[in-house]
Amino acid sequence: MADRAEPRRRRGRPRRETGDAGPGARERILLAARAEFAERGYDKASIRGIAKRAKVDPALVHHYFGTKDDLFEAAMQVSFAPAMDLPDVALSGPEEETGERLTRFIFGVWENALTREPLLAIVRSAMNNEAAAAIFRRMITRNLLKRMAPDLPGPDGELRMELAVAQLVGTAMLRYIIKLEPIASAEVEELVQRLAPVVQHHLTGAAPKGSE
Amino acid sequence: MADRAEPRRRRGRPRRETGDAGPGARERILLAARAEFAERGYDKASIRGIAKRAKVDPALVHHYFGTKDDLFEAAMQVSFAPAMDLPDVALSGPEEETGERLTRFIFGVWENALTREPLLAIVRSAMNNEAAAAIFRRMITRNLLKRMAPDLPGPDGELRMELAVAQLVGTAMLRYIIKLEPIASAEVEELVQRLAPVVQHHLTGAAPKGSE
Numbered sequence: 394m395a396d397r398a399e400p401r402r403r404r405g406r407p408r409r410e411t412g413d414a415g416p417g418a419r420e421r422i423l424l425a426a427r428a429e430f431a432e433r434g435y436d437k438a439s440i441r442g443i444a445k446r447a448k449v450d451p452a453l454v455h456h457y458f459g460t461k462d463d464l465f466e467a468a469m470q471v472s473f474a475p476a477m478d479l480p481d482v483a484l485s486g487p488e489e490e491t492g493e494r495l496t497r498f499i500f501g502v503w504e505n506a507l508t509r510e511p512l513l514a515i516v517r518s519a520m521n522n523e524a525a526a527a528i529f530r531r532m533i534t535r536n537l538l539k540r541m542a543p544d545l546p547g548p549d550g551e552l553r554m555e556l557a558v559a560q561l562v563g564t565a566m567l568r569y570i571i572k573l574e575p576i577a578s579a580e581v582e583e584l585v586q587r588l589a590p591v592v593q594h595h596l597t598g599a600a601p602k603g604s605e
Numbered sequence: 606m607a608d609r610a611e612p613r614r615r616r617g618r619p620r621r622e623t624g625d626a627g628p629g630a631r632e633r634i635l636l637a638a639r640a641e642f643a644e645r646g647y648d649k650a651s652i653r654g655i656a657k658r659a660k661v662d663p664a665l666v667h668h669y670f671g672t673k674d675d676l677f678e679a680a681m682q683v684s685f686a687p688a689m690d691l692p693d694v695a696l697s698g699p700e701e702e703t704g705e706r707l708t709r710f711i712f713g714v715w716e717n718a719l720t721r722e723p724l725l726a727i728v729r730s731a732m733n734n735e736a737a738a739a740i741f742r743r744m745i746t747r748n749l750l751k752r753m754a755p756d757l758p759g760p761d762g763e764l765r766m767e768l769a770v771a772q773l774v775g776t777a778m779l780r781y782i783i784k785l786e787p788i789a790s791a792e793v794e795e796l797v798q799r800l801a802p803v804v805q806h807h808l809t810g811a812a813p814k815g816s817e
Contacts, residue, residue, distance in 0.1 A: 563778065
């Protein structure tokens with residue numbers, strides 16, 4: 394993606410005069426990547442565009458983060474960070490209130506546009522691009538399923554978690570992306586009250602007959 | 606979108622020699638549109654590409670279907686057709702089994718790739734484009750909410766329907782698009798058994814305290 398006129402630069406430590414590295418360059422690139430992926434989606438985002446936003450040479454982006462895939466995953470880690478406490482939040486406190494704690498925590502992340510938009514961008518990208526979907530699968534599995542499922546009753550913890558996630562992600566889609574009424578304008582508290590029992594049921598409710 | 610070299614053709618009845626109308630041209634265009642939107646998404650699909658698939662002049666596409674938006678809506682009607690019986694299926698039979706009838710019917714549509722792919726394409730387009738989202742909202746409202754909600758108990762039928770749809774659409778997303786395991790490989794019957802009580806709860810269960 395570098396200008397054709399320039400000689401091809403070798404990977405590795407960037408040269409002083411183009412690097413503009415300085416303290417914070419890595420963080421600047423990461424924030425620029427998050428913004429670029431959020432606005433343009435995985436397909437249309439480019440290393441070049443991200444470098445421009447971060448005011449660094451594209452070689453420096455490659456130097457710190459490798460390929461576009463690697464950078465997407467690193468940017469996703471940043472976008473996911475607000476949700477990282479979810480397993481701790483969900484698993485601390487009485488088991489019969491897990492559904493409500495989890496639902497309330499998720500809406501806390503979503504109702505703040507600063508934390509919501511990067512997460513929605515990930516979902517959008519994952520729905521339209523297989524590379525993005527693979528990274529999304531890995532993140533959900535590592536950060537959510539592996540950490541929470543072992544603490545749920547029964548041998549089917551991962552499937553239970555996913556059905557609860559399906560309810561919550563489906564709600565986010567209709568409310569924040571499709572903006573279908575009345576769900577788009579419903580009070581958060583009303584949604585929490587309606588969804589918490591369902592999330593609780595998925596996580597700890599009786600399994601259907603014959604499925605154990 | 607017509608070739609620059611050609612003189613601009615006026616809207617209206619297409620000329621005999623370019624029209625290639627004949628019986629079935631309208632249906633051919635509609636199927637071509639459904640395929641083009643499904644493969645390329647709303648943004649990248651073009652009237653020109655659809656005309657090419659259907660082996661007709663682009664003017665004929667405009668003649669029959671108007672703008673790209675109008676054509677998208679008409680193609681969506683075709684894609685939605687297999688789901689159109691959903692309200693009748695859900696509302697016929699004992700009320701306490703509505704959740705199961707609805708869930709089973711939906712998985713019947715989804716498990717067949719021929720009916721699933723066009724529906725997933727609509728969801729993808731609606732998540733990435735506001736024009737497509739507006740058409741999706743209108744279709745859900747007209748075909749599902751207005752037909753089913755009045756038959757549900759209580760004044761909050763539309764919100765109940767949407768929360769049930771959120772559970773099912775979220776499940777479809779994780780299973781068929783993101784392909785997250787174990788939900789992607791779970792047996793349909795297992796998913797129906799687990800989701801039917803939740804859908805039933807949304808549709809007819811007790812409303813949360815203080816929300817009536």
